[in-house]
Amino acid sequence: MTTPLRILLVDDHTLFRSGLKALLQRQADLEVIGEAADGLEGVKQATQLQPDIVLLDLDMPVMNGRDALAQMLVGQPGLAVLMLTVSEDGEDLAECMKTGARGYLLKNINADFLLDSIRRAVDGDSVLSPEMTAKLVARLRAPVAAPRHSELDSLTPRERETLSHLARGISNKEIARALDLAESTVKVHVQNILRKLGISSRVQAAVYAVEHGLDKP
Amino acid sequence: MTTPLRILLVDDHTLFRSGLKALLQRQADLEVIGEAADGLEGVKQATQLQPDIVLLDLDMPVMNGRDALAQMLVGQPGLAVLMLTVSEDGEDLAECMKTGARGYLLKNINADFLLDSIRRAVDGDSVLSPEMTAKLVARLRAPVAAPRHSELDSLTPRERETLSHLARGISNKEIARALDLAESTVKVHVQNILRKLGISSRVQAAVYAVEHGLDKP
DNA sequence: GGGGCAATCCGCCAAAAGGAGGAGGCGCCC
DNA sequence: GGGCGCCTCCTCCTTTTGGCGGATTGCCCC
Numbered sequence: 154m155t156t157p158l159r160i161l162l163v164d165d166h167t168l169f170r171s172g173l174k175a176l177l178q179r180q181a182d183l184e185v186i187g188e189a190a191d192g193l194e195g196v197k198q199a200t201q202l203q204p205d206i207v208l209l210d211l212d213m214p215v216m217n218g219r220d221a222l223a224q225m226l227v228g229q230p231g232l233a234v235l236m237l238t239v240s241e242d243g244e245d246l247a248e249c250m251k252t253g254a255r256g257y258l259l260k261n262i263n264a265d266f267l268l269d270s271i272r273r274a275v276d277g278d279s280v281l282s283p284e285m286t287a288k289l290v291a292r293l294r295a296p297v298a299a300p301r302h303s304e305l306d307s308l309t310p311r312e313r314e315t316l317s318h319l320a321r322g323i324s325n326k327e328i329a330r331a332l333d334l335a336e337s338t339v340k341v342h343v344q345n346i347l348r349k350l351g352i353s354s355r356v357q358a359a360v361y362a363v364e365h366g367l368d369k370p
Numbered sequence: 371m372t373t374p375l376r377i378l379l380v381d382d383h384t385l386f387r388s389g390l391k392a393l394l395q396r397q398a399d400l401e402v403i404g405e406a407a408d409g410l411e412g413v414k415q416a417t418q419l420q421p422d423i424v425l426l427d428l429d430m431p432v433m434n435g436r437d438a439l440a441q442m443l444v445g446q447p448g449l450a451v452l453m454l455t456v457s458e459d460g461e462d463l464a465e466c467m468k469t470g471a472r473g474y475l476l477k478n479i480n481a482d483f484l485l486d487s488i489r490r491a492v493d494g495d496s497v498l499s500p501e502m503t504a505k506l507v508a509r510l511r512a513p514v515a516a517p518r519h520s521e522l523d524s525l526t527p528r529e530r531e532t533l534s535h536l537a538r539g540i541s542n543k544e545i546a547r548a549l550d551l552a553e554s555t556v557k558v559h560v561q562n563i564l565r566k567l568g569i570s571s572r573v574q575a576a577v578y579a580v581e582h583g584l585d586k587p
Numbered sequence: 588g589g590g591g592c593a594a595t596c597c598g599c600c601a602a603a604a605g606g607a608g609g610a611g612g613c614g615c616c617c
Numbered sequence: 618g619g620g621c622g623c624c625t626c627c628t629c630c631t632t633t634t635g636g637c638g639g640a641t642t643g644c645c646c647c
Contacts, residue, residue, distance in 0.1 A: 247510060250507045250510055250511075251510060251511050273500060277504075278500055278501070278503070278504060279503040279504035279506075279507050280500070280503065281498075281503055283490060283495055283497070284495070286495070286496040286497065286498055286503070287494075287495060287496035289496075289506055289507070289510065290467045290496050290506070292510055293464060293467055293468060293506065293509055293510065294467075294468050319573070320573070320577060321574070321577075322569065322570070322571045322573035322574030322575075322577060323571070323573075324571070352539065353539075354539045354540075354541070355573055356536070356537075356539040356540075356572060356573050356576045357538075357539030358539075359573045359576055359577050360537060360538075360539060360576050360577070360580050363577050363580045363581065364580065
């Protein structure tokens with residue numbers, strides 16, 4: 154038999170780590186070689202111990218799991234990292250998987266599923282909690298379905314409308330015609346948009362609009 | 371106990387259907403209520419029989435599985451459809467899931483996984499063959515796999531470079547500084563870009579650049 | 588009933604962009 | 618060698634933006 158899989162646990166709940174460790178140690182082919190209680194410590198341990206796989210919580214003090222994940226991967230690009238979290242947020246999921254997590258598991262999974270996932274992840278497979286698959290598919294359907302709260306919120310309805318037209322590349326005069334306004338009013342709106350978005354040209358405003366899906370509303 | 375789940379099988383391989391049917395009928399909570407050997411027949415059966423779930427092959431004569439899936443869903447938007455195919459193509463996967471398939475399973479899965487998937491799919495979960503999860507994640511990472519041949523090709527290298535800077539929202543003068551050119555030269559490039567792309571303002575050029583991934587090359 | 592905010596307009600000004608023309612140099616290909 | 622495309626730069630001109638200032642109206646909320 155080959156050497157056991159060397160596992161690093163990163164989670165700020167001591168009891169959870171203890172239980173998990175006991176569970177994993179019962180498997181002949183698994184070995185917990187280290188533990189960390191926050192993201193920063195986790196990154197350090199990952200570098201020193203060179204584990205085969207990391208089980209990583211999201212919500213932690215000092216450094217959260219997302220940042221820790223990114224840090225670990227710059228140091229060890231091929232490292233298998235399984236997110237193990239309570240967050241069912243599709244945003245968290247997408248971020249972690251984009252960053253390069255090998256999997257995203259909810260803490261409500263049963264032991265067999267976890268053990269299976271660990272082995273599969275080390276083999277290179279991507280694994281997801283069943284509940285999260287649908288969320289990933291949803292992202293596929295609307296890749297830029299960014300309902301994030303942004304500076305966009307600070308724009309008034311009229312400003313958003315103006316920006317939307319601006320993004321089509323038309324002049325203030327034409328926007329004025331489209332919105333049935335004086336050109337001077339449009340210029341005021343554009344000024345406010347630039348100020349609120351912290352930018353300095355209508356071109357940047359247009360790019361912003363496109364990137365936030367405001368170009369074809 | 372509740373009534374069994376009513377299943378429709380759609381696959382052009384008779385033997386495969388027979389075997390699958392035998393397998394499913396062994397389960398007390400499952401019942402195969404219909405079979406079809408091509409997509410068109412499958413859509414017809416789905417309409418008539420109103421099954422709880424459809425197992426649908428991709429590669430079929432007369433009408434392929436993708437089109438059949440779309441057809442079924444216009445008629446019965448909430449219908450659970452599990453793709454059951456040999457295609458490991460990420461494109462097929464993405465298309466089907468975007469269209470609204472409840473899952474995408476490879477035919478190499480074992481019986482337990484299939485049975486479990488059927489029950490989960492009917493419950494509203496999305497299910498994927500383990501191998502396909504990674505492909506879905508890959509799509510998340512690069513939503514626009516840039517298969518473009520476009521007017522972009524008609525731009526000269528210098529024009530593309532200019533456009534790339536333009537898309538950052540900076541002035542001609544600044545572009546000139548960045549490219550170590552006279553502002554007048556930049557203006558010529560911009561003119562050529564507008565003409566070649568068939569547009570009339572730098573804002574439209576910037577939007578075009580962003581939409582074609584030329585903003586951060 | 589006053590304060591805040593969105594929305595609408597004005598004017599003025601400097602800077603930037605758009606549009607037209609011409610012109611020289613360079614490399615490539617027939 | 619001549620033609621062609623690309624890159625470079627120029628002038629002259631009009632239009633558009635960006636960036637001030639200020640003003641009025643209407644609405645909501647406390």
